[in-house]
Amino acid sequence: MATPELFIGASVSLQTLLKEAARAAPTDATVVITGESGVGKSLLARWLHEHSRRAAGPFVVIDCGSLPEPLLEAELFGYERGAFTGATAAKAGRFEAARHGTLVLDEVAALSPAAQTKLLRVIEERRVLRLGGIRSLTLDVRFIAVTNTDLTAAVARRAFRADLFHRLNVIALDVPPLRDRADDIPLLAQHFVGLAAQRNHLPLPTLEAETVAFLKQYDFPGNVRELQHAMEHAVLAAADGRIRREHLPSRMTSAAALIRHTVRKPTLAELEAAYIWEILQHVGWRKAEAARILGISRKNLYEKLRAYGIPYHPTTDASPAEPST
Ligand SMILES: Nc1ncnc2c1ncn2[C@@H]1O[C@H](COP(=O)(O)OP(=O)(O)OP(=O)(O)O)[C@@H](O)[C@H]1O
Ligand SMILES: [Mg+2]
Incomplete structure (x- = not known):
């Protein structure tokens, strides 16, 4: 295994954050990491994975902001051969790729309402079905959502589903600005x-x-x-x-x-x-x-x-x- 990332910090606020992170790491609880751009959110997500019992499993990051909507579903869920024009061979999705590991939803606030609904179903049912598939698979992954926009405010303006927010926000870790x-x-x-x-x-x-x-x-x-x-x-x-x-x-x-x-x-x-x-x-x-x-x-x-x-x-x-x- 690669050497774990160093998460450096001597300040009281960072030490407190790392203590909370250390408590959260070995659990399977879903975590939301917030903080300004460049504060270390992605590094903290990796740190959580490396200090979890899933450390030997995959670490998969989905950049929700960069995946165009038509591709998103196929990318996340995967597909069976012939599911749509161009699906010449079956392909596993990112959810499947993260089995027994950690799945990071980066910039989760960028997900469209339709994608939020699908994600909520996956988190609740802990099962995924490939596009065009018949049998669903159980999904053993730990979810970490990362955002630098205020999700509570997004919920208030109805841009983010409240029920998905509560599902995700089991443990909240906020990385303070430098x-x-x-x-x-x-x-x-x-x-x-x-x-x-x-x-x-x-x-x-x-x-x-x-x-x-x-x-x-x-x-x-x-x-x-x-x-x-x-x-x-x-x-x-x-x-x-x-x-x-x-x-x-x-x-x-x-x-x-x-x-x-x-x-x-x-x-x-x-x-x-x-x-x-x-x-x-x-x-x-x-x-x-x-x-x-x-x-x-x-x-x-x-x-x-x-x-x-x-x-x-x-x-x-x-x-x-x-x-x-
Ligand atoms: N506490 C830390 N100790 C060591 N390196 C750090 C620390 N915090 C951040 N870094 C480094 O600083 C850089 C920026 O951190 P990172 O990419 O995790 O920020 P981010 O909050 O995810 O930014 P963005 O919002 O742009 O995605 C990375 O190279 C990361 O390794
Ligand atoms: Mg990042």
């Missing part, structure tokens, strides 16, 4: 630096304290996935093996980002320093050009560089393209 658990940031950042260094065959760089301090007050609209991408970027940008704040993607450190995405709002001096840095990067560290854009003299620019501890020359050889988050 900005609400800043204590997890240092560990996660270090973890992702290690992974990125390994993947790129680079020696392990040091994560400077100023970088960690910066990350701890950033609000991470893209949650853990954004942190992961930022560390990948930083590992490649830090040519001397020391990850400083300037190695983070500029969309996190720009003056505009400081205004919009920090938990603690920046001072004027911090904004000025960030803006000077941004302009220097923009003009490839040509001081005369930067001074012209900033509307100050070169002498004044040099004074500010000294005052803010900004290097006179770029500290990286190459700034890799930023991955899109």
Whole structure:
């Protein structure tokens, strides 16, 4: 068996979540996992499977948002030969493929009303019948539903069946956004630096304290996935093996980002320093050009560089393209 995924977290809220998850894992109870995009919902679903008595069985993920309606039924239930035009051979569906394992319904809120009705029947009867089939099969699977839209609100607007919601929502696990658990940031950042260094065959760089301090007050609209991408970027940008704040993607450190995405709002001096840095990067560290854009003299620019501890020359050889988050 593959090594279980690491679910990293030192914060009180994540430890509480993991305790609840550990209690839920060995049971067959249906679980609903909620949380913003990139918080770790898919990872938690896998963690539950790996810590269940079904760990040796299949782990099947159905992306409910991406399956077009006409295909959905055939995909989920499978079909017998001749069930419809083009069904030249029998095929097992995903429900069957997940027997004795875990079936994850990702983006469950995207299911159409018709698909919700069919899913409800399967969960209640614990049996599936292939399209065009005669004999139904008992379905021994553990269901996990994942969503980043509020299912209770969807039920209130009648976009999601209340009876299906109650069937699914036996155990509810909500993964909190990263900005609400800043204590997890240092560990996660270090973890992702290690992974990125390994993947790129680079020696392990040091994560400077100023970088960690910066990350701890950033609000991470893209949650853990954004942190992961930022560390990948930083590992490649830090040519001397020391990850400083300037190695983070500029969309996190720009003056505009400081205004919009920090938990603690920046001072004027911090904004000025960030803006000077941004302009220097923009003009490839040509001081005369930067001074012209900033509307100050070169002498004044040099004074500010000294005052803010900004290097006179770029500290990286190459700034890799930023991955899109
Ligand atoms: N606590 C954690 N420890 C280690 N890695 C994590 C943790 N949380 C998330 N990750 C990693 O961050 C990335 C994003 O997590 P994941 O894909 O589970 O998020 P998600 O909530 O399912 O996002 P989406 O809503 O876009 O589907 C993955 O690479 C995952 O392995
Ligand atoms: Mg996911």
